Amino acid sequence: MKKLCLLALLAGSSVAAVAQTNVVWGDWNSRTEYRNDAGLRGDAGALSGFFQTNAPVNYPSGATSWWHLLDVRHANAANNFAMQFAGSFYDQDLYFRKTNNDPATPWSKVVLQRGGLISFPGVYNFEQFNIGKDGNNGAYALEFVNHTSINQSYGIRMGANVDRFGHGLYFQGAPGADNYAALNYAANPALFISALDNTVGIGTHQTAGYQLAVAGSMIAERVKVKAKGAWPDYVFEKDYLLPSLKSTAAFIQQHKHLPEMPSAKEVDSAGLDLGDMNARLLKKVEELTLHLIRQQEEIEKLQQQNRQILQQMQQMKK
Numbered sequence: 001m002k003k004l005c006l007l008a009l010l011a012g013s014s015v016a017a018v019a020q021t022n023v024v025w026g027d028w029n030s031r032t033e034y035r036n037d038a039g040l041r042g043d044a045g046a047l048s049g050f051f052q053t054n055a056p057v058n059y060p061s062g063a064t065s066w067w068h069l070l071d072v073r074h075a076n077a078a079n080n081f082a083m084q085f086a087g088s089f090y091d092q093d094l095y096f097r098k099t100n101n102d103p104a105t106p107w108s109k110v111v112l113q114r115g116g117l118i119s120f121p122g123v124y125n126f127e128q129f130n131i132g133k134d135g136n137n138g139a140y141a142l143e144f145v146n147h148t149s150i151n152q153s154y155g156i157r158m159g160a161n162v163d164r165f166g167h168g169l170y171f172q173g174a175p176g177a178d179n180y181a182a183l184n185y186a187a188n189p190a191l192f193i194s195a196l197d198n199t200v201g202i203g204t205h206q207t208a209g210y211q212l213a214v215a216g217s218m219i220a221e222r223v224k225v226k227a228k229g230a231w232p233d234y235v236f237e238k239d240y241l242l243p244s245l246k247s248t249a250a251f252i253q254q255h256k257h258l259p260e261m262p263s264a265k266e267v268d269s270a271g272l273d274l275g276d277m278n279a280r281l282l283k284k285v286e287e288l289t290l291h292l293i294r295q296q297e298e299i300e301k302l303q304q305q306n307r308q309i310l311q312q313m314q315q316m317k318k
Contacts, residue, residue, distance in 0.1 A: 038069050038084060039103020042077040059086055060095045060107040122146070126180045127153050134159045145180070152176035155183045160195075165205035168194040188215065225275040232283035235290065242290055258284060 032050045039058030040046040051069040053059075059067055066089040073082045080101045087094045095107040111118055117132030124147035134141035134157075141159025148154055155174035164170065170189040177183045192201040199207035203215035234240060243259065251259045260280055262272075 035069065035071075037103070038071070038086060039099065039105075041080045041103065042073055042082075043080065046071065046073060046077075046082075048073045058103050060109075063088070065090070124150050124153070128180075134161045134164065145183070148176040152178060153180075153183075155185065157185060165189055165192055166194070167196045168192055168205065170205065225278065227275050227279060229276070229279065232279055232286060235283055235286040242287060245291060260284075 032052055034053060035046075035051040036053045036055045037057040048071055051071060052066065053069070054066045056063040056067045059069075063086075068085075068087050068089065070085040071082055072084070074080070080099065082099045083097075084099065085094065085096055086107065094110040096110050097105050097107045099105045117130055119132075120129040122128055122145070126145060127147045128143075128145045130141075130143040130145070132140065132143075141157050141161070143158075144156045145153050146156075154176045157172045157174070158169065160169050169192070171191040172185045172189050174183040174185040188203055189201070189205055190203065192205040192207075193199075194201070194205075194207055197207070197209065199209065199211055199213065201207045201213045201215070202218075204213055207213040235242075248259060255263070257263050260283070262270075262277075
């Protein structure tokens with residue numbers, strides 16, 4: 001019995017000793033080893049593990065100086081399939097690939113979020129494509145930064161932010177700048193699409209219920225306005241009651257504008273409906289034309305009467 005107890009005690013001590021042993025490897029017992037070639041094959045000695053190098057081979061394109069490598073390999077050394085992660089010591093970029101038995105398999109850059117921003121850098125100056133937060137209310141934006149020259153870049157931002165412009169989608173522009181912090185986006189959006197009433201604003205987010213609101217001037221080669229009411233050709237109908245010039249004069253004397261036309265005060269406060277105004281102006285032109293026709297008829301009658309009087313006077317002189 002004493003022998004059994006002694007054996008059990010020795011066995012337990014051995015297990016405890018093994019359990020307390022720290023398994024270490026790599027340089028300075030760091031569990032990280034040197035390996036320059038990320039494409040080293042398993043049958044050439046590559047093992048799963050953590051590695052570092054300052055002479056990277058088969059790492060992401062353009063890799064120089066110090067890099068990390070995490071290599072996860074098939075248990076069979078003759079099977080050269082591996083899953084790898086790599087990253088430089090000096091930035092926050094991370095790359096991934098599966099070698100699929102090809103040491104030159106291209107690396108894919110892992111998209112990482114930094115401070116609420118996902119960024120894809122370009123080549124010149126600080127050009128980039130950003131996806132991320134716009135403020136602190138859960139709003140997000142897409143930002144395109146492209147170069148105007150090697151030393152300058154401009155920005156275009158598209159986003160949705162209730163605190164910035166209200167319920168809708170906005171587009172903003174920033175002229176060329178030397179660095180990202182100097183990008184100065186316009187105070188008003190170049191374009192705004194309201195989610196509340198499906199209206200559109202150009203240069204403004206305040207559409208005031210209009211289907212299209214434009215802040216500032218515009219130019220067009222052609223504008224077609226669809227008339228909402230009857231076109232005033234009815235003025236030429238026989239039963240149309242043409243206002244007399246006397247009644248028109250009395251109206252002008254009292255109101256200081258033509259009948260059926262808005263006053264200066266009304267135009268200043270409410271603006272103009274171009275389609276309606278063109279119809280009203282045409283109506284006045286047609287009424288004026290009728291008055292001119294009638295006056296011409298009266299003039300011709302008077303001229304005829306004058307000729308007759310002259311003829312009579314000439315006969316009386318004989």
